[in-house]
Amino acid sequence: MGDPGISNGNGHSHSHSSLPHKNDPHVYLVEATEEENLAQQVANSSEWKGILTTLDSYLRREHMLANQDLTKDGAQTSWVLVYQPPGSPSRQVLCGCETIRKMALVGRNGKVEEEVSHAVGSVFCPPAKRGKGYAGRMIKELGEKLRHWQPQNGKSPMFSTLYSDIGRDFYAAHAWHPFPSAHVTLPALSSVADGLPPVRLLQSEDLPELCDIDEQMTRARLSRAKHTPAVAIRPNYPIVQWHHAREEYIGREVFDRIPRIKGAVVGEAGSRVWCYWTHVWTNAQEDAPNTLHILRLVIEDEAFSDFAPATPEAAAEKKGTPLSQAIAALFAAAQSEAASWGMREVLLWNPTSTALAAAQLLDGKAAVEHRQKESIASLRWYGEGSWEDVDWICNEKYGWS
Incomplete structure (x- = not known):
């Protein structure tokens, strides 16, 4: 998927005069046909193909990503807002987006249920059609559509998520409310940090078992939720594999090699700490640097877990x-991996105080930054009660799409 959010722009076109009002009764949301979906991808490619140099390579990547274990068999849906006046044999696409069905876990009153969620991404309105409220109309209709979209085992979706690149206000106005969106950054470094525990580097074949353990631990954590719901996107292997399929495609297309190191682990079974990551490249015109994103950081022994958001005071303590040193060893491995691919930095979303302490062991200037515009994690709640009571745990980069 392209980066979620609405591309900003001020493109104008003489076709404006023939465009309908956003509330025209003949404007509506539908699933895109193959032709409409392809046309949308061609339109958004100039802004979203990133480091890929040709339209063809971008279209092949999007086709490949739509056929992963996470997305295949109808789990990914392309949507378009269209205009079709009476008597017209065809419909005009005004804007579009995509959703991916992701299974989620919801804990409440000591019980954990597997529920349906949907992730919204690739929200795109062509420049000539911007400024007319079409994206808002589409998002409004989509929010209601997803309330009952693709139920599983007789259960309708419990929530939907998106990651806004246009700040907090637009999607919040349509009931996708912003949740914590912080990160800590470390520079890419080829030198090895001294005095830290030894790490073992992880490859693709190591991940399914670790993801299974992670999911079991996430279920156990959710089982402790009391009266208000705690939710998590299932941290299973298909969701990680989607990110890795994306980086490997770019590796082959651009560098003639693929990133084989997928993460790192410290310690022995029962008391391990591990993380897995993905390489994200941007194009030269973008402001954002090439970044190694840590998708998920896992502490196997929950007695040492610290789930509260990082504060400088707690990090100092x-x-x-030993746990901060173990995490620092993982971060150092990530820094080295980033440097080996010519990337500028390593990023971890929503760090705990222990993770911040680990980052500061490697870089005394490391601090938590709270994002105000990019990748604002947002959730729309369809369950009972208010979204304000929902505790979104494991709110890390693995859930992005």
């Missing part, structure tokens, strides 16, 4: 603990 955690510095030098």
Whole structure:
């Protein structure tokens, strides 16, 4: 998927005069045909193909991503807002987006249920059609459509997510409310940090078992939720594999090699700490640097887990603990991997105080930044009660699409 959010732009076209009002009764949301979906991808390619140099390579990537274990068999849906006046044999596409069905876990009153969620991404309105409210109309209709979209085992979706690149307000106005969107950054470094625990680098074949353990631990954590719901996107292997399919495609297309190191682990079974990551390249015209994103950081022994958002005071207390040193060793491995691919930085979303302490062991200037515009994690709640009561745990980069 292209980066979620609405592309900003001020393109104008003489076709404006023939465009309908956003509330015209003949404007409506539908599933895109193959032709409409292809036309949308051609339209958004100039802004979203990133480091890929040709339209063809971008279209092949999008086709490949739509046929992963996470997305195949109808789990990914392309949507378009169209205009079709009476008597017209064809419909005009005004804007579009995509959704991916992702299974989620919801804990409440000691019980954990597997539920349906949908992730919204690739929201795109062509420049000539911007400024007329079409994206808002589409998102409004989509929010209601997803409430009952693709139920599983007789259960309708419990929530939907998206990651806004246009700040907090637009989607919040349509009931996708912003949740914590912070990160800590480390520079890419080829030198090895001294005095840290030894790490074992992870490859693709190592991940399914670790993802299974992670999911079992996430279920156990959710089972402790009391009266208000706690939710998580299932941290299973298909969701990780989707990110890795994306990076490997670009590796082959651009560099004639693929990133084989997928993460790192410290310690022995029962008390391990591990993370897995993905390489994200941008094009030269973009402001954002090439970044190694840590998708998920996992602490196997929950006795040492610390789930609260990082604060400088708590991080100062955690510095030098065995857990902070173990995480620092993982971060150092990530820094080295980033450097080996010519990337500028390593990023971890929503760090805990122990993770911040680990980052500060490697870089004394490391600090938590709260994003105000890019990748704002947002959730729309369809369950009982208010979204304000929902605790979104494991709110990390693995859930992005």
